[in-house]
Amino acid sequence: SYVLTQPPSVSVAPGKTARITCGGNNIGSKSVHWYQQKPGQAPVLVIYYDSDRPSGIPERFSGSNSGNTATLTISRVEAGDEADYYCQVWDSSSHVVFGGGTKLTVL
Amino acid sequence: EVQLVESGGGLVQPGRSLRLSCTASGFTFGDYAMSWFRQAPGKGLEWVGFIRSKAYGGTTEYAASVKGRFTISRDDSKSIAYLQMNSLKTEDTAVYYCSRRGEVTDYFDYWGQGTLVTVSS
Numbered sequence: 001s002y003v004l005t006q007p008p009s010v011s012v013a014p015g016k017t018a019r020i021t022c023g024g025n026n027i028g029s030k031s032v033h034w035y036q037q038k039p040g041q042a043p044v045l046v047i048y049y050d051s052d053r054p055s056g057i058p059e060r061f062s063g064s065n066s067g068n069t070a071t072l073t074i075s076r077v078e079a080g081d082e083a084d085y086y087c088q089v090w091d092s093s094s095h096v097v098f099g100g101g102t103k104l105t106v107l
Numbered sequence: 108e109v110q111l112v113e114s115g116g117g118l119v120q121p122g123r124s125l126r127l128s129c130t131a132s133g134f135t136f137g138d139y140a141m142s143w144f145r146q147a148p149g150k151g152l153e154w155v156g157f158i159r160s161k162a163y164g165g166t167t168e169y170a171a172s173v174k175g176r177f178t179i180s181r182d183d184s185k186s187i188a189y190l191q192m193n194s195l196k197t198e199d200t201a202v203y204y205c206s207r208r209g210e211v212t213d214y215f216d217y218w219g220q221g222t223l224v225t226v227s228s
Contacts, residue, residue, distance in 0.1 A: 033213065042219060101152070
């Protein structure tokens, strides 16, 4: 089955830019969606179809997808952005696949 | 306002069964595919399965880890999706979430708050 690889952790200082990667074989040919999950809470969709933002998600959140890597970028990082982030695609069997998740720490 | 509320979780012995419910409101339930996910303590998100809307056949898909043991169904008249879990194993211990997906979209835009299932003797 299709495998998505995320770094376990990313650290960034407030006000800086965080980039969280999601690697997969030719992932650029797939649609990638990103979810934010804070401790004890349900996941929240932050990016869909590689780079679209749902209403209510700050413009600081953006996404890109090309080749073997999709990237979630968070600009001007705030303390409230500290969370786990998961990328998601569909595999060829109509099954949902998640990356292992990345813990974003705001220093 | 879209709301999804899971219920039915609890402590269950290995080998026993449990049925979870996902009660929806704030949208036309029958127009959406409904999915179940789980998250074991301290672990990442895992997809469990989904049921398509009646317009798309109402068919189901399951993750390999639960296929043959878990069954997803829906009652559109009550706006409820169910997850019937049989032959439970200790490794099924997790918070279970339901979520909706538009039939022509790939993403899950609303999630419930989850219900904890603990499988232990």
